[in-house]
Amino acid sequence: MDFKVMTFNILFGGGDTLRFQQVLETIAKATPDFLILQECLDWQENNRLEQVAEILAVKPTKEFAYLALARPRGSGSRYNIALFSRFPMIETTTYNDDAFLGHCIVRTSIDWLGSKINIFATHFDSHNENLRFVETRYLRSLIDKKDFEQGYYLLAGDLNSLSTKDPYPTNLAELLEKSQTSKYHLPPRFDVISELESFGWIDTLYYKQVIQPNWVTAIRSRGDIRIDYRTDYIFASAKLAQKLNRVKIIDCGNASDHFPVLGTFEKEKASNNTR
Numbered sequence: 001m002d003f004k005v006m007t008f009n010i011l012f013g014g015g016d017t018l019r020f021q022q023v024l025e026t027i028a029k030a031t032p033d034f035l036i037l038q039e040c041l042d043w044q045e046n047n048r049l050e051q052v053a054e055i056l057a058v059k060p061t062k063e064f065a066y067l068a069l070a071r072p073r074g075s076g077s078r079y080n081i082a083l084f085s086r087f088p089m090i091e092t093t094t095y096n097d098d099a100f101l102g103h104c105i106v107r108t109s110i111d112w113l114g115s116k117i118n119i120f121a122t123h124f125d126s127h128n129e130n131l132r133f134v135e136t137r138y139l140r141s142l143i144d145k146k147d148f149e150q151g152y153y154l155l156a157g158d159l160n161s162l163s164t165k166d167p168y169p170t171n172l173a174e175l176l177e178k179s180q181t182s183k184y185h186l187p188p189r190f191d192v193i194s195e196l197e198s199f200g201w202i203d204t205l206y207y208k209q210v211i212q213p214n215w216v217t218a219i220r221s222r223g224d225i226r227i228d229y230r231t232d233y234i235f236a237s238a239k240l241a242q243k244l245n246r247v248k249i250i251d252c253g254n255a256s257d258h259f260p261v262l263g264t265f266e267k268e269k270a271s272n273n274t275r
Contacts, residue, residue: 001267002245003112006032007156007232008252008260009123013041014048022255028055030250030262033086034110038103038123038158040080043067049082056084063088070103070123071096079103081121081157085110100138102131107142113267115152117240118143122157128182129189132161136195148200153237155201158258161192165206166215166230179225193233201235204263205247214249217259234263243267 008027014020027035035056043049049067050060058064066083073079081103083089087110096104102125109118120139125131143153162168162184169175173187197203205213217232234247243265250260 001113003265004032005034006030006260006262007036009038009158009258011039011256024055026252026255035084036121036156037082040082041077043080058084066092068094068104068106071098081106101135117152120155124159126160129185129191132192136192140199148237152240155235158232160231162190163193164190175225175227179222202241204234204236204244207241207244217249232258232261234261
């Protein structure tokens, strides 16, 4: 039985009614079993959580549709994270300590055919790698390493960080400087993703791909400088990665400035046959 998980930064709450309709259409077409949305601004004041729940045909209750309140930014805005699941979510906790986190980390778990999947959803800080590295270490503190090595764990979200696995141009530093992009530093740093991988998280995009995949989730142009990035990820523990079937980056057009990432895991149902 497949288990499909999708992460999607919907940009400023999904925008106006027209753009949000495109967001809903993107979600409906992908039909994820577990959906993580970032930048759900002002969702505590509107009915967009319920609209997404309706598209996925899940109950608009906290076991199936959960809005995690991020810590408020200087403007007072909260870049919330929303979770939706076809399986009941249990033990759901939001971490939004402003001493460590730019937005929030959400932890939950579900039962998938008799196996517990521990899920972490997040949206790391957009400003610099030092802050994101603190968030990575905070995430690490929430996980028992022995259980991680033996269990099903999943991490997904907009990490605002770069991976050395992606085919960035050799002159990336020059392009960053010309475009006056400072969030990745000069020379560009890859500390966050390296730290995650050193803990044991597996980057699912490259786990079972034979042919070079479409890897870009964020296209950015400043002036006449265009740079393609991947900042949206699905990571898995080694045990869960063994169940990975495929990972796909979805072109969502103008629905957002990020492309969603969809990962599919497979698990055979237990046989009832006896001999």
